[in-house]
Amino acid sequence: MNASLKESSSPYRPSMAYKLLETIDDPARLRGLDRAQLKLLAAELRAFLIESVSKTGGHLSSNLGTVELTIALHYVFNTPEDRVVWDVGHQTYSHKILTGRREDMGRLRMHDGISGFPRRSESIYDTFGTAHSSTSISAALGMAIAAKRTGEDRHTVAVIGDGAMSAGMAFEGMNNAGVMDANLLVILNDNDMSISPAVGGMNRYLARLVSGRVYVAARRAAERMVSRIPRLREFIRRFEMHAKGMILPSTLFEQFGFNYIGPIDGHDLDALIPTLTNVRKLKGPQFLHIVTRKGQGYKLAEADPVLYHGVSRFEPAAGIGGLKRGKTTFTEVFGEWLCDMARLDERLIGITPAMREGSGLVKFAEQYPERYFDTGIAEQHAVTFAAGLACEGLKPVVAIYSTFLQRAYDQFIHDVQIQNLPVLFALDRAGLVGADGATHHGAFDLSYVSCVPNITVMVPADENECRQMLYTGFTLNSPAAVRYPRGSGPGVAVEKEMRALPIGKAQLRREGRDVAILAFGTLVKAALEAGEELDATVVNMRFLKPLDHQLVAEIARSHSLLVTVEDNVVRGGAGSAVAESLAAQDIVARILHLGLPDQFVDHGDQAQLLAQVGLDREGILMAIRARLAEMPHEVSMRAA
Ligand SMILES: Cc1ncc(C[n+]2csc(CCOP(=O)(O)OP(=O)(O)O)c2C)c(N)n1
Numbered sequence: 001m002n003a004s005l006k007e008s009s010s011p012y013r014p015s016m017a018y019k020l021l022e023t024i025d026d027p028a029r030l031r032g033l034d035r036a037q038l039k040l041l042a043a044e045l046r047a048f049l050i051e052s053v054s055k056t057g058g059h060l061s062s063n064l065g066t067v068e069l070t071i072a073l074h075y076v077f078n079t080p081e082d083r084v085v086w087d088v089g090h091q092t093y094s095h096k097i098l099t100g101r102r103e104d105m106g107r108l109r110m111h112d113g114i115s116g117f118p119r120r121s122e123s124i125y126d127t128f129g130t131a132h133s134s135t136s137i138s139a140a141l142g143m144a145i146a147a148k149r150t151g152e153d154r155h156t157v158a159v160i161g162d163g164a165m166s167a168g169m170a171f172e173g174m175n176n177a178g179v180m181d182a183n184l185l186v187i188l189n190d191n192d193m194s195i196s197p198a199v200g201g202m203n204r205y206l207a208r209l210v211s212g213r214v215y216v217a218a219r220r221a222a223e224r225m226v227s228r229i230p231r232l233r234e235f236i237r238r239f240e241m242h243a244k245g246m247i248l249p250s251t252l253f254e255q256f257g258f259n260y261i262g263p264i265d266g267h268d269l270d271a272l273i274p275t276l277t278n279v280r281k282l283k284g285p286q287f288l289h290i291v292t293r294k295g296q297g298y299k300l301a302e303a304d305p306v307l308y309h310g311v312s313r314f315e316p317a318a319g320i321g322g323l324k325r326g327k328t329t330f331t332e333v334f335g336e337w338l339c340d341m342a343r344l345d346e347r348l349i350g351i352t353p354a355m356r357e358g359s360g361l362v363k364f365a366e367q368y369p370e371r372y373f374d375t376g377i378a379e380q381h382a383v384t385f386a387a388g389l390a391c392e393g394l395k396p397v398v399a400i401y402s403t404f405l406q407r408a409y410d411q412f413i414h415d416v417q418i419q420n421l422p423v424l425f426a427l428d429r430a431g432l433v434g435a436d437g438a439t440h441h442g443a444f445d446l447s448y449v450s451c452v453p454n455i456t457v458m459v460p461a462d463e464n465e466c467r468q469m470l471y472t473g474f475t476l477n478s479p480a481a482v483r484y485p486r487g488s489g490p491g492v493a494v495e496k497e498m499r500a501l502p503i504g505k506a507q508l509r510r511e512g513r514d515v516a517i518l519a520f521g522t523l524v525k526a527a528l529e530a531g532e533e534l535d536a537t538v539v540n541m542r543f544l545k546p547l548d549h550q551l552v553a554e555i556a557r558s559h560s561l562l563v564t565v566e567d568n569v570v571r572g573g574a575g576s577a578v579a580e581s582l583a584a585q586d587i588v589a590r591i592l593h594l595g596l597p598d599q600f601v602d603h604g605d606q607a608q609l610l611a612q613v614g615l616d617r618e619g620i621l622m623a624i625r626a627r628l629a630e631m632p633h634e635v636s637m638r639a640a
Helices: 035-056 066-078 093-101 103-107 136-148 168-177 203-211 213-226 230-248 269-281 299-303 328-345 362-367 379-391 402-415 445-450 463-475 521-534 549-558 574-584 604-613 617-630 632-640
Strands: 083-086 155-160 184-190 258-263 284-293 350-353 372-375 395-401 424-430 454-460 480-485 507-510 514-519 538-539 543-545 560-568 593-594
Touching: 035 066, 035 093, 035 103, 035 269, 066 155, 066 269, 083 136, 083 543, 093 103, 103 445, 103 507, 136 168, 168 184, 184 203, 203 284, 258 269, 269 284, 328 350, 328 362, 328 395, 328 424, 328 463, 350 379, 379 395, 379 402, 395 402, 402 424, 402 445, 424 445, 424 463, 424 514, 445 454, 445 480, 445 543, 445 560, 445 574, 454 463, 454 604, 463 480, 463 543, 480 521, 507 521, 514 521, 514 549, 521 538, 521 549, 521 560, 521 617, 538 549, 543 574, 549 560, 549 574, 560 574, 560 617, 574 593, 593 617, 604 617
Parallel strands: 083 155, 155 184, 184 284, 258 284, 350 372, 350 395, 395 424, 424 480, 454 480, 514 538, 514 560, 560 593
Antiparallel strands: 454 543, 507 538
């Protein structure tokens, strides 16, 4: 870290005037500012970010770290003609503000408001939709090659964090790009942090590169000395190319075929702007390594960037208060269970692909450091790593968000399921997650997990069932998944005692007549409320796989209408499994499938989104009543 990064940042200044910022509605205006004005703009932008995010919630630390980089990129490059692709995209608030969306920040991540990530449909400046990490280099390379093919003289830039750089996909892109003659600039935004501290050999390597900046500083001093003597400058340049190889081994990125530049201070516009201006003139694959600090300029976030990575509303002067004790979340139920289970079985290994906090492994990591593995943002590796552990008799638990397991689908099938290895998948954030939106909803797991042979798939209706299902899955000698939503459930007390549930057995929750609701997961609660109103039978299905075929058959025979309820897409989901079961048993039944639609659901408040897709009490009631009204008279009379 260089001197300017070490300096203490300015304290938070509430309600700063945004006089300059308010004049910038697109980057063209920004390009007319002088250096001093750009610095003032950075200060205003930073203050605006703190104030705005404190009112809406969202990603904070990462955005405070990219203020100067965003200004410099839009200043030096001719956006949107030149393409800037942001990796993950959680750090693009400054980009949004400077590209005409300043006033929209008040509805960030809210229903009908702007997204917390770049979206092509939102702005011409959002060149590529992101939110899952490590896609930027590949996407930018595609754009650069496209420009080459069409003969367009534009630049393409990928901005990727050191956390995102740990993923295999980033290296697949580098590997490909380095041997192509494309005008691609990759900017590594190195803040030595993922959400939690960055892990792995790549991280250590970057730290070594940054500490090697003494060499860079010496080079700069020499350059300044000789800059006025062109021939000497040329001699030094040639010598330096040679000396670089002698003094420093060439960087990994150079080995890939990139021209490595840096590291430079990513908060120093006086370094960023001239460097980018020079790099812009270079042809072929360029790699610029910048060093930034997560949370820069807001002392509380600098001190605890993990806490301020993703925030709810807070008071900027006071910061995020102590832990508010709300209802227990499913993530917490998982975290407690993991520690309890680890105490009972020393074969247990806990694995997270870079989501220690989000997946509830903080306590486990503290209590069982030897059995805790953060693989970095490497879902594919995490799953195959678990498979390897299981081969040797250990009992891995992969804690992973439903949406991120999508990344490791082949590993899930090829490495775990085909070999029938006892890996337990704790699938968090299943169903609709809320503010993160379509990229993060766990809308597909019931379909994509349950269609694979060998796995047992459980869907808890409440907190206690979640614990018991995790235990049940752990005791099996085959793969299992427990999928649970973001946030809290109905508030059922969690029993300390762990009991294995009977495999493939559903639970009859309410006996009614004519209509039977077969509900999966936490939607059992809304199903019960609707069931009360209709005097319907309600079943908590518990297992998607194996399905309780017998109960499904009995219910179908004794009711006029079956209603399946799930927070997964209807297509290929739990309702489909019920219909397939009936077909296999040669039972003809009227079925209404309620679940997520065959379209991507946007961001917004979680409960509001559930209501929007008709999966709350009212939605379920309305859909059933509408179906009853369409049914032949004598049947619906019985059911009404
Ligand atoms: C495939 C995937 N896995 C996990 C995540 C969750 N995630 C969002 S941001 C982040 C950390 C990214 O770190 P880095 O790229 O260094 O950016 P920084 O926040 O430090 O600026 C993670 C793990 C994700 N977005 N995508």
